[in-house]
Amino acid sequence: MSKILECSKVDPSSGCQYVVRGNTEEEVLQNAAVHAQQHGIRQMTPELMQRVKQNIHDE
Structure with a gap:
């Protein structure tokens, strides 16, 4: 099962609706660093x- 991270949940004041996806937590963390x-x-x-x-x- 893939994993997601909603940017707005990390920093609600950003107003960013981007959703980071990955197959593992490590992949989500790498993709989040790029975002x-x-x-x-x-x-x-x-x-x-x-x-x-x-x-x-x-x-």
Whole structure:
């Protein structure tokens, strides 16, 4: 079962409706890092990583 991460769940104030998808949590994390660059995020802080991981769920 694939996994998803809704950008708006990580940062509701962004208004971003992008959905990151992957077959594994690791793949979602890699894809999320690429998407984060569109928001000007170049490095994941521990706090941001925690919010991301908490919001990954099965599709």
